[in-house]
Amino acid sequence: MVTSGLQHVAAMYAGVVAPPMIVGPACGLGPAETAFLMGASLFTAGIATLLQTLGFWKIGAKLPFVNGVSFAGVTPMVAIGQSQSPRHALPVIFGAVLVAGVLGFLLAPYFSRLVRFFPPVVTGTVITLIGLSLLPVAFRWSQGGNEHASDHGSLANIGTAALTFVIVLVLRRVLRGFLRQIAILLGLVAGTLIAIPVGITRFSALAGADLVGFPVPFHFGAPRFELAAIVSMCVVMLVCMTESTADMLALGRIVGRPADERTIAGGLRADTLGTAVSPFFNGFANSAFAQNIGLVAMTGVRSRFVVATSGGILIVLGLCPVAASVISLVPLPVLGGAGIVLFGSVAASGIQTLASAALEKGENALIVAAALGIGLIPIAAPDFYHAFPKDLLVVLDSGISTGCLVALVLNLVFHHLGGRRPDGGPGPLDAGAGGGHEEADRPRRPAGGEPDAAGFVAAPAH
Numbered sequence: 001m002v003t004s005g006l007q008h009v010a011a012m013y014a015g016v017v018a019p020p021m022i023v024g025p026a027c028g029l030g031p032a033e034t035a036f037l038m039g040a041s042l043f044t045a046g047i048a049t050l051l052q053t054l055g056f057w058k059i060g061a062k063l064p065f066v067n068g069v070s071f072a073g074v075t076p077m078v079a080i081g082q083s084q085s086p087r088h089a090l091p092v093i094f095g096a097v098l099v100a101g102v103l104g105f106l107l108a109p110y111f112s113r114l115v116r117f118f119p120p121v122v123t124g125t126v127i128t129l130i131g132l133s134l135l136p137v138a139f140r141w142s143q144g145g146n147e148h149a150s151d152h153g154s155l156a157n158i159g160t161a162a163l164t165f166v167i168v169l170v171l172r173r174v175l176r177g178f179l180r181q182i183a184i185l186l187g188l189v190a191g192t193l194i195a196i197p198v199g200i201t202r203f204s205a206l207a208g209a210d211l212v213g214f215p216v217p218f219h220f221g222a223p224r225f226e227l228a229a230i231v232s233m234c235v236v237m238l239v240c241m242t243e244s245t246a247d248m249l250a251l252g253r254i255v256g257r258p259a260d261e262r263t264i265a266g267g268l269r270a271d272t273l274g275t276a277v278s279p280f281f282n283g284f285a286n287s288a289f290a291q292n293i294g295l296v297a298m299t300g301v302r303s304r305f306v307v308a309t310s311g312g313i314l315i316v317l318g319l320c321p322v323a324a325s326v327i328s329l330v331p332l333p334v335l336g337g338a339g340i341v342l343f344g345s346v347a348a349s350g351i352q353t354l355a356s357a358a359l360e361k362g363e364n365a366l367i368v369a370a371a372l373g374i375g376l377i378p379i380a381a382p383d384f385y386h387a388f389p390k391d392l393l394v395v396l397d398s399g400i401s402t403g404c405l406v407a408l409v410l411n412l413v414f415h416h417l418g419g420r421r422p423d424g425g426p427g428p429l430d431a432g433a434g435g436g437h438e439e440a441d442r443p444r445r446p447a448g449g450e451p452d453a454a455g456f457v458a459a460p461a462h
Contacts, residue, residue, distance in 0.1 A: 004301050005309030007185040008066055009317070010330060011342060012289045015137075016045050016068040016314075019077075019284060023093070026078040028086030035321070037282060040215035041069045043318025044283030048274025049311030052267060052288075053304040061259065061267030063251050064307040066292040067274055068314075070240045073097075073285045076232040079390065088224060094279035095223035096233035101276030101285065104237040105269055111241055112265035114408070117416070118249055121364045122371075122407045124353030127250040129375040129403040130290045131347025136379055137291075138343050141336030144200075156198050157333040164191035164337030172298070181299045184338055191334035200331045214319060215281040223279055233285065237275065239401050240287035244271050246404050247288035254293065254349055255302040290400075294342035297349050363414040367407055375403020 017038045024034035048067035055062050080096065081089040118126075142161035143153040151157060168187035175183055195201045248267045252259035259267070267288075274286040296302060359365045377384050378399045385396045395401050 001303075001306050001309050002313075003182050003185060004299070004306045005313055007182055007188075007299075008292050008295060008307055008310035009313050010185060010188050010335075011295050011338070012066055012068055012292055013330070015071070015289060015291060016041050019069045019071055019074050022074055023077050023081060023284070027081035027084075027089035027093070029090075036215070036219065039318045039321055040219075040282035041284065041318075042314050043215050044274065044278040044281050045069060045286060046311045046314030046316075046318060047277060047281075048270065048286040049314060050308055051270040051274050053308040053311060055266060055270060058262075058266055059269045059273060061248055061263050061270065062304055063248065063255065063257070063259070063263070063267070064292075064296050064302055064304045065248070065251060065267065066289040066307055066310060067271065067286045068289045069283070070236070070243075070285045070287040073233065073236045073240075076236055077284065080229045080232065087221070090220040090282075091222060091224040092226050092229050093233075093284070094218075094220070094282070095225040096229035097285050098223055098276055098279045099225065099230045100233040100237040101272050101274075101278070103234055104241055104272030105276060107241070108268035108272060109265045111245070111268055112261050114245065115249075115259070115261045115264050117408055117412060118245075119411065119415075120353050120357035121359070121367055122404075122411050123246075123249045123253065124350050124355075124357050125368050125371045125375075125407045126246040126350070126400065126404045127253070127353055128347050128350030129372065129400050130246065130250060131294070131343050131345070131350055132376065133379055133399045134291055134294075134343035134346065135340065138336045138339030141332040141339055143333070143336070145332035151200070156200060160191060160195050160198055160200060160331065161333040161337035161340075163194060164188070164334045165340055167191060168338050168341050181301055184295060184298070184342065187338050188330050188334055191337060192330050195331045195334055200333060201329060202331070203329065215283075217280050217282075219282050235395070236285060237272070239395055239398060240271065240275075240285060241268055242404055243290075243398070243400050244268060244288040246400060247290050247293060250290075250346065250349065251293050251296065253353055254297045290346060291339065291342055293349075294345040297345045298342060363410070367410045367414065370410055371403045371407035374406045375399040378402070 020037035020041045021034060024037045029037065045068040049065075052060050052065045052067050053062065054060060077093050080093050084092050140147075142158055144151055144157040146152060164187055167190050168183055171183035171186055172180060175186075179186070192201060244267060245264055248259040248264050252263065257263075271287055275284075278284060278286060292307070354368060357364055357368075359368060376399060378397050382397075385393060388396060395405075
């Protein structure tokens with residue numbers, strides 16, 4: 001459990017510390033305060049992960065679901081920070097995050113009702129987009145992560161990533177049992193050791209790290225509430241909820257427990273409650289980490305308690321900067337090599353879901369084509385929307401969000417509003433079903449409410 005949990009932490013560590021590394025300097029913080037912000041992000045990610053995996057009352061999806069700082073909020077938070085004095089920048093950001101988290105928590109039960117509009121043709125498209133959206137991250141890590149560095153894209157960086165990639169594949173092929181399950185962790189260790197003589201492993205982080213450090217509540221001052229910042233972060237919260245819904249559907253498919261409305265509502269409550277709590281400990285908005293879905297798919301370890309262990313490890317890392325620095329020794333090229341396998345596994349899961357989506361019927365293939373085309377724009381052409389207002393970029397720069405919205409709208413237009421079923425026959429509206437919709441390509445729940453042989457559980461009727 002500990003090694004598998006550590007494997008999840010290693011896979012998502014860079015994604016957790018990257019936002020504070022960007023937002024901190026933009027708000028005028030020095031290296032020491034930025035490091036404090038990174039520790040706070042690890043600590044709050046651990047709290048959010050425990051809320052998601054263990055849960056209580058109606059909070060938590062209770063799936064092997066890792067939460068961390070959402071990258072969707074980086075751009076608006078940098079804009080907020082640069083519009084304020086250094087003294088007030090972070091308090092204004094934290095105030096906006098707090099309000100957005102509370103709003104999201106109140107909206108969670110209503111937002112979760114969208115699950116009825118997520119048949120396999122939509123979920124398969126979104127899962128595929130999640131994997132494709134993450135792959136460029138792995139490519140940038142493989143180059144070194146910092147495009148302004150002199151060794152960006154060097155032979156040493158890409159060679160180390162390629163070697164790690166090969167090591168992970170070989171380990172997955174030759175190992176059995178427990179060792180096969182932690183092949184990613186073993187690959188990261190092997191890649192880090194190889195990177196030492198290459199000269200891309202940095203030990204400087206260990207030198208200045210404290211043994212104990214607690215994210216003192218409101219370290220940067222009490223939250224300040226400004227309308228423009230609040231509106232901006234509320235939009236981010238809606239984007240995070242959309243992506244988390246898609247991630248829960250993806251993970252539910254992978255672990256054989258399709259996420260129904262209750263599961264999604266609990267997961268969104270955990271996301272938003274974690275977000276609302278984070279500002280108290282100097283953290284930012286939290287949402288699902290899609291990269292860990294690939295790890296679940298690849299290892300086959302489906303226990304939520306393994307991921308809960310990773311949440312506990314994240315809390316320890318947030319309280320012990322030295323331990324966090326040890327994890328940070330893994331060079332980004334090494335993470336990139338392993339990430340290609342992980343993120344590719346997510347895309348493969350999406351393709352597998354699409355294979356069961358009856359693409360030959362009705363306009364299903366058209367829905368997939370349009371959603372993938374729009375969703376790939378920010379990935380293939382990052383500057384495509386550069387002339388659009390910055391407020392719109394929060395949504396448009398996320399291929400997952402845009403692709404998900406296109407798939408949802410087209411599925412609604414083709415299969416719900418027109419009264420046509422995915423196979424082109426008369427739909428429930430034509431049959432006088434009173435506006436209900438039964439997805440033609442999703443097995444129905446048998447009597448008694450238990451999952452059928454295919455593992456599907458229908459969403460509750462409304």
